[in-house]
Amino acid sequence: MDIAFSLDMKDIIDPEKAYELFWKGxxxxxxxxxxxxxxxxxxxxxxxxxxxxxxxxxxxxxxxxGKHSELCEFEALERKLTTELNNxxxxxxxxxxxxxxxxxxxxxxxxxxxxxxxxxxxxxSKIERKRNLRNSYIESFSxxxxxxxxxxxxxxxxxxxxxxxxxxxxxxxxxxxxxxxSKISTTNFNDINEYPQIYxxxxxxxxxxxxxxxxxxxxxxxxxxxxRFKTSIFINRETLELEKNSYWKKKIFKVADSRRCESKFFxxxxxxxxxxxxxxxxxxxxxxxxxxxxP
Ligand SMILES: [Zn+2]
Numbered sequence: 001m002d003i004a005f006s007l008d009m010k011d012i013i014d015p016e017k018a019y020e021l022f023w024k025g026x027x028x029x030x031x032x033x034x035x036x037x038x039x040x041x042x043x044x045x046x047x048x049x050x051x052x053x054x055x056x057x058x059x060x061x062x063x064x065x066g067k068h069s070e071l072c073e074f075e076a077l078e079r080k081l082t083t084e085l086n087n088x089x090x091x092x093x094x095x096x097x098x099x100x101x102x103x104x105x106x107x108x109x110x111x112x113x114x115x116x117x118x119x120x121x122x123x124x125s126k127i128e129r130k131r132n133l134r135n136s137y138i139e140s141f142s143x144x145x146x147x148x149x150x151x152x153x154x155x156x157x158x159x160x161x162x163x164x165x166x167x168x169x170x171x172x173x174x175x176x177x178x179x180x181x182s183k184i185s186t187t188n189f190n191d192i193n194e195y196p197q198i199y200x201x202x203x204x205x206x207x208x209x210x211x212x213x214x215x216x217x218x219x220x221x222x223x224x225x226x227x228r229f230k231t232s233i234f235i236n237r238e239t240l241e242l243e244k245n246s247y248w249k250k251k252i253f254k255v256a257d258s259r260r261c262e263s264k265f266f267x268x269x270x271x272x273x274x275x276x277x278x279x280x281x282x283x284x285x286x287x288x289x290x291x292x293x294x295p
Contacts, residue, residue, distance in 0.1 A: 001062040002078065003137065004033040004044040005130055012036050012133040015046055015060040016152040022049045023247035026112055033062065036137070038130040040072035052251050053290050059155060074134075081141045100144050100167035100174060101156070107148040107286070144169070149286035150198060150268045157181055157198075158291070170195075185219035189229055189271075189278060192221070196270040199280075203233075203265045205256040211237040213252055215265055221278050229278040233267055239283055248285050255290075263290050 003012050008027045021027040033044035043065045048056045068075065147153055153168065156177070160166055163178035175197070182192070184201035206214040213235040220231030240249060255263045268287040269280045282288055 001035075001044065001064065001074075003036055004046070004062045005036045005133070007032045007034065010126075010129060012130075012137055014152075015049075015062055016155060018046045019049055019060045020149065020151065021112070022046075024112060025246075031065070035064065035068055035072060035074055036130060036134055037069070037072040037074035038127045038134065040069035040074065042066055042068045042072065052247070052254065053292055056292065077134075077138070081138065099165065100169055101153070102144050102146045103150075103153060103168050103170045104146060104148050105170070105284075111148060150266060150289050151286075153180075153198070154266050154289045154291060184217050184221055184231055187221055189221035189223060189273065192271070194270075196268060198266055198268050199271070200264060200266040201231075203263060205252055205263070207253075207256050213237070213240060213256075217265075221271070229273065229276065231271065231278045233265065233280040233282055233288070235282055235285075235288075239285065243285050248288070251290060264292070265290050 003014050004018075005011070006013050006018065006021075006027060009021065013021075018027060018033070022030070027046075027049070030046045030049045031043060033046055034040075035042040035044060044062050045065055046060065047063050048058065048060045145152070156166070157163070157180075160177060163181075164176050166177045167174045168177065168180050173195070179193075179197070181198045181200065184199050187199070202218045203215045204218070206216060208214055215233040215235070217231040220228040223229050235252075240252065243249070266289040267280050267282065269282060271278045271280050
Protein backbone atom coordinates (compact mmCIF):
# COMPACT_ATOMS: atom_id res chain seq x y z
CA MET A 1 0.00 0.00 0.00
CA ASP A 2 1.38 3.37 -1.01
CA ILE A 3 -0.98 5.37 1.19
CA ALA A 4 -3.04 4.98 4.35
CA PHE A 5 -5.54 7.00 6.35
CA SER A 6 -3.83 8.53 9.37
CA LEU A 7 -6.14 8.63 12.38
CA ASP A 8 -3.97 11.37 13.89
CA MET A 9 -3.92 13.61 10.84
CA LYS A 10 -7.40 12.69 9.51
CA ASP A 11 -5.75 12.58 6.14
CA ILE A 12 -4.48 10.14 3.55
CA ILE A 13 -0.69 10.24 3.56
CA ASP A 14 2.25 8.27 2.22
CA PRO A 15 4.82 6.53 4.47
CA GLU A 16 7.47 9.22 3.91
CA LYS A 17 5.22 11.93 5.29
CA ALA A 18 4.16 9.63 8.14
CA TYR A 19 7.84 9.19 9.05
CA GLU A 20 8.41 12.95 9.20
CA LEU A 21 5.29 13.49 11.30
CA PHE A 22 6.27 10.70 13.68
CA TRP A 23 9.66 12.27 14.36
CA LYS A 24 8.00 15.66 14.87
CA GLY A 25 5.85 14.03 17.55
CA UNK A 26 2.58 14.59 15.67
CA UNK A 27 1.95 10.92 14.95
CA UNK A 28 2.58 9.01 18.15
CA UNK A 29 1.81 5.40 17.33
CA UNK A 30 2.82 3.37 14.30
CA UNK A 31 -0.53 1.54 14.43
CA UNK A 32 -2.62 4.71 14.09
CA UNK A 33 -3.48 4.08 10.45
CA UNK A 34 -6.19 2.36 8.54
CA UNK A 35 -7.13 1.39 5.00
CA UNK A 36 -8.16 4.47 2.97
CA UNK A 37 -11.34 2.84 1.66
CA UNK A 38 -14.45 4.37 3.23
CA UNK A 39 -16.07 0.95 3.63
CA UNK A 40 -13.06 -0.62 5.29
CA UNK A 41 -11.36 -0.02 8.58
CA UNK A 42 -8.59 -2.61 8.32
CA UNK A 43 -5.82 -1.54 10.67
CA UNK A 44 -2.55 -0.55 9.03
CA UNK A 45 0.83 -0.29 10.67
CA UNK A 46 3.64 1.90 9.40
CA UNK A 47 6.66 -0.40 9.64
CA UNK A 48 10.03 1.16 10.54
CA UNK A 49 8.45 4.54 11.36
CA UNK A 50 10.28 4.50 14.72
CA UNK A 51 13.68 3.40 13.38
CA UNK A 52 16.71 5.33 12.24
CA UNK A 53 17.78 4.49 8.70
CA UNK A 54 20.79 2.39 9.53
CA UNK A 55 18.62 0.04 11.59
CA UNK A 56 16.26 -0.59 8.70
CA UNK A 57 16.56 -3.48 6.31
CA UNK A 58 13.67 -2.17 4.23
CA UNK A 59 12.46 1.41 3.98
CA UNK A 60 9.42 2.84 5.77
CA UNK A 61 6.27 1.15 4.48
CA UNK A 62 2.64 0.37 5.29
CA UNK A 63 1.50 -3.11 6.18
CA UNK A 64 -2.11 -4.21 6.65
CA UNK A 65 -2.84 -6.02 9.88
CA GLY A 66 -5.84 -8.27 9.63
CA LYS A 67 -8.25 -8.27 6.74
CA HIS A 68 -9.79 -5.74 4.40
CA SER A 69 -13.57 -5.58 4.46
CA GLU A 70 -15.36 -7.55 1.74
CA LEU A 71 -16.63 -4.24 0.41
CA CYS A 72 -13.14 -2.74 0.29
CA GLU A 73 -12.13 -1.68 -3.21
CA PHE A 74 -8.86 -0.06 -2.37
CA GLU A 75 -6.42 -2.80 -3.32
CA ALA A 76 -8.11 -3.31 -6.69
CA LEU A 77 -8.12 0.44 -7.26
CA GLU A 78 -4.44 0.81 -6.43
CA ARG A 79 -3.53 -2.06 -8.76
CA LYS A 80 -5.57 -0.52 -11.57
CA LEU A 81 -4.02 2.93 -11.17
CA THR A 82 -0.49 1.53 -11.01
CA THR A 83 -1.05 -0.54 -14.16
CA GLU A 84 -2.44 2.49 -15.99
CA LEU A 85 0.53 4.57 -14.94
CA ASN A 86 3.03 1.88 -15.94
CA ASN A 87 1.35 1.58 -19.32
CA UNK A 88 1.87 5.28 -19.85
CA UNK A 89 -1.80 6.18 -19.47
CA UNK A 90 -1.79 9.37 -17.57
CA UNK A 91 -5.12 10.61 -16.35
CA UNK A 92 -6.20 13.99 -17.73
CA UNK A 93 -3.06 14.27 -19.81
CA UNK A 94 -2.69 11.63 -22.53
CA UNK A 95 0.31 13.38 -24.09
CA UNK A 96 2.47 13.24 -21.00
CA UNK A 97 5.56 11.11 -21.64
CA UNK A 98 7.58 11.72 -18.53
CA UNK A 99 6.94 12.08 -14.85
CA UNK A 100 7.96 15.07 -12.84
CA UNK A 101 7.84 16.11 -9.19
CA UNK A 102 7.96 19.55 -7.61
CA UNK A 103 10.61 20.29 -5.00
CA UNK A 104 9.65 23.33 -2.90
CA UNK A 105 12.39 24.98 -0.87
CA UNK A 106 9.99 25.95 1.91
CA UNK A 107 7.19 24.00 3.57
CA UNK A 108 3.68 25.45 3.49
CA UNK A 109 2.71 26.90 6.88
CA UNK A 110 -0.01 24.32 7.41
CA UNK A 111 2.19 21.32 6.56
CA UNK A 112 2.20 19.95 10.09
CA UNK A 113 -1.35 21.01 10.93
CA UNK A 114 -4.02 18.42 11.32
CA UNK A 115 -6.72 18.63 8.73
CA UNK A 116 -10.45 18.98 9.35
CA UNK A 117 -10.30 19.89 13.02
CA UNK A 118 -14.09 19.72 13.28
CA UNK A 119 -14.09 16.02 12.49
CA UNK A 120 -15.82 14.20 15.27
CA UNK A 121 -15.45 10.55 16.06
CA UNK A 122 -18.75 9.82 14.37
CA UNK A 123 -18.29 7.19 11.72
CA UNK A 124 -20.40 9.12 9.29
CA SER A 125 -17.98 12.02 9.05
CA LYS A 126 -15.00 9.73 8.83
CA ILE A 127 -16.61 7.81 5.98
CA GLU A 128 -17.46 11.02 4.13
CA ARG A 129 -13.97 12.29 4.67
CA LYS A 130 -12.33 9.10 3.42
CA ARG A 131 -14.55 9.12 0.34
CA ASN A 132 -13.54 12.68 -0.53
CA LEU A 133 -9.87 11.99 0.09
CA ARG A 134 -10.02 8.79 -1.93
CA ASN A 135 -11.52 10.66 -4.87
CA SER A 136 -8.86 13.34 -4.76
CA TYR A 137 -6.22 10.60 -4.55
CA ILE A 138 -7.53 9.10 -7.81
CA GLU A 139 -7.53 12.54 -9.42
CA SER A 140 -3.99 13.28 -8.40
CA PHE A 141 -2.49 9.79 -8.75
CA SER A 142 -0.50 10.61 -11.86
CA UNK A 143 -0.20 14.33 -11.15
CA UNK A 144 3.15 15.80 -10.07
CA UNK A 145 3.98 15.21 -6.42
CA UNK A 146 4.98 18.07 -4.16
CA UNK A 147 8.05 17.53 -2.00
CA UNK A 148 9.31 19.75 0.80
CA UNK A 149 12.39 17.81 1.90
CA UNK A 150 14.89 15.71 -0.03
CA UNK A 151 13.83 12.58 1.86
CA UNK A 152 11.13 11.36 -0.59
CA UNK A 153 13.31 12.44 -3.54
CA UNK A 154 16.19 10.28 -2.32
CA UNK A 155 13.78 7.36 -1.79
CA UNK A 156 12.50 7.74 -5.33
CA UNK A 157 16.02 8.04 -6.76
CA UNK A 158 17.08 4.80 -5.06
CA UNK A 159 13.97 3.02 -6.39
CA UNK A 160 13.94 4.31 -9.96
CA UNK A 161 15.39 2.19 -12.70
CA UNK A 162 15.50 4.96 -15.26
CA UNK A 163 16.72 8.29 -13.92
CA UNK A 164 16.29 10.02 -17.26
CA UNK A 165 12.50 9.61 -17.55
CA UNK A 166 11.77 11.33 -14.28
CA UNK A 167 12.21 15.02 -13.60
CA UNK A 168 12.39 17.34 -10.65
CA UNK A 169 11.07 20.90 -10.93
CA UNK A 170 12.68 23.55 -8.73
CA UNK A 171 11.65 27.18 -9.07
CA UNK A 172 10.34 26.49 -12.56
CA UNK A 173 13.53 24.77 -13.74
CA UNK A 174 13.39 21.07 -14.56
CA UNK A 175 16.22 18.57 -14.15
CA UNK A 176 16.27 14.83 -14.69
CA UNK A 177 16.92 12.68 -11.61
CA UNK A 178 20.11 11.64 -13.39
CA UNK A 179 21.38 15.23 -13.48
CA UNK A 180 20.04 16.15 -10.07
CA UNK A 181 22.25 13.66 -8.17
CA SER A 182 26.06 13.46 -8.10
CA LYS A 183 28.35 11.14 -6.18
CA ILE A 184 31.00 13.31 -4.55
CA SER A 185 33.84 10.78 -4.88
CA THR A 186 33.47 10.60 -8.66
CA THR A 187 32.76 14.29 -9.30
CA ASN A 188 35.44 16.77 -10.30
CA PHE A 189 34.90 20.00 -8.38
CA ASN A 190 35.73 22.05 -11.49
CA ASP A 191 32.78 20.48 -13.29
CA ILE A 192 30.07 21.04 -10.70
CA ASN A 193 26.86 22.74 -11.74
CA GLU A 194 26.04 26.41 -11.23
CA TYR A 195 22.79 25.51 -9.53
CA PRO A 196 22.33 23.65 -6.23
CA GLN A 197 21.66 19.92 -6.53
CA ILE A 198 21.93 16.75 -4.44
CA TYR A 199 25.42 15.42 -3.65
CA UNK A 200 26.08 12.22 -1.74
CA UNK A 201 28.79 10.03 -0.28
CA UNK A 202 30.00 8.09 2.75
CA UNK A 203 30.87 10.25 5.71
CA UNK A 204 31.98 10.50 9.35
CA UNK A 205 30.34 12.79 11.86
CA UNK A 206 32.49 14.86 14.23
CA UNK A 207 31.30 17.03 17.07
CA UNK A 208 33.65 20.01 17.02
CA UNK A 209 35.00 21.87 20.05
CA UNK A 210 32.58 24.73 19.44
CA UNK A 211 29.78 22.11 19.47
CA UNK A 212 29.07 22.57 15.78
CA UNK A 213 28.69 19.43 13.71
CA UNK A 214 31.01 18.43 10.90
CA UNK A 215 30.00 15.71 8.47
CA UNK A 216 33.24 14.82 6.69
CA UNK A 217 33.10 12.82 3.48
CA UNK A 218 35.46 9.85 3.27
CA UNK A 219 36.34 10.76 -0.33
CA UNK A 220 35.96 14.42 -1.23
CA UNK A 221 35.49 16.06 -4.62
CA UNK A 222 38.20 15.36 -7.18
CA UNK A 223 40.74 18.20 -7.44
CA UNK A 224 42.98 16.69 -10.09
CA UNK A 225 44.28 13.27 -11.08
CA UNK A 226 46.20 12.79 -7.83
CA UNK A 227 44.35 14.86 -5.32
CA ARG A 228 40.97 15.45 -3.70
CA PHE A 229 39.46 18.35 -1.82
CA LYS A 230 38.63 17.62 1.82
CA THR A 231 34.84 17.94 1.68
CA SER A 232 32.51 18.56 4.64
CA ILE A 233 29.04 19.65 5.61
CA PHE A 234 28.87 22.03 8.57
CA ILE A 235 25.80 22.29 10.76
CA ASN A 236 25.64 25.08 13.24
CA ARG A 237 24.72 23.82 16.72
CA GLU A 238 21.86 26.36 16.82
CA THR A 239 20.35 24.91 13.65
CA LEU A 240 20.30 21.49 15.28
CA GLU A 241 18.88 22.82 18.56
CA LEU A 242 16.16 24.78 16.76
CA GLU A 243 15.15 21.69 14.85
CA LYS A 244 12.07 20.20 16.46
CA ASN A 245 12.65 17.00 14.56
CA SER A 246 14.41 14.81 17.12
CA TYR A 247 15.30 12.39 14.33
CA TRP A 248 18.28 14.48 13.28
CA LYS A 249 19.60 14.93 16.80
CA LYS A 250 19.44 11.20 17.51
CA LYS A 251 20.88 10.32 14.15
CA ILE A 252 23.81 12.74 14.20
CA PHE A 253 24.92 11.79 17.71
CA LYS A 254 24.51 8.10 17.05
CA VAL A 255 26.74 8.27 13.98
CA ALA A 256 29.22 10.49 15.83
CA ASP A 257 29.40 7.95 18.68
CA SER A 258 29.95 5.01 16.42
CA ARG A 259 33.15 6.52 14.97
CA ARG A 260 32.71 4.34 11.95
CA CYS A 261 32.15 5.39 8.41
CA GLU A 262 28.80 3.75 8.22
CA SER A 263 26.50 6.56 7.22
CA LYS A 264 25.76 7.75 3.77
CA PHE A 265 24.72 11.36 3.55
CA PHE A 266 22.79 13.22 0.87
CA UNK A 267 22.77 17.00 0.79
CA UNK A 268 20.96 19.52 -1.39
CA UNK A 269 23.08 22.60 -1.94
CA UNK A 270 26.02 24.14 -3.70
CA UNK A 271 29.48 23.65 -2.19
CA UNK A 272 32.06 26.43 -1.87
CA UNK A 273 35.82 26.12 -2.03
CA UNK A 274 37.94 28.05 0.44
CA UNK A 275 41.65 27.57 1.14
CA UNK A 276 41.70 24.11 -0.38
CA UNK A 277 38.62 22.90 1.52
CA UNK A 278 35.20 22.37 0.00
CA UNK A 279 32.29 22.95 2.33
CA UNK A 280 28.53 22.91 2.40
CA UNK A 281 26.85 25.10 4.99
CA UNK A 282 23.41 23.94 5.87
CA UNK A 283 20.65 25.91 7.56
CA UNK A 284 17.70 23.73 6.66
CA UNK A 285 17.81 20.10 7.76
CA UNK A 286 15.12 19.26 5.19
CA UNK A 287 18.03 19.41 2.73
CA UNK A 288 19.96 16.64 4.50
CA UNK A 289 19.29 12.90 4.43
CA UNK A 290 21.02 9.66 5.36
CA UNK A 291 20.59 6.11 4.10
CA UNK A 292 22.00 2.65 4.47
CA UNK A 293 22.86 2.20 0.86
CA UNK A 294 24.30 4.31 -1.87
CA PRO A 295 23.76 3.88 -5.58
ZN1 LIG B 1 -9.43 -2.03 2.92
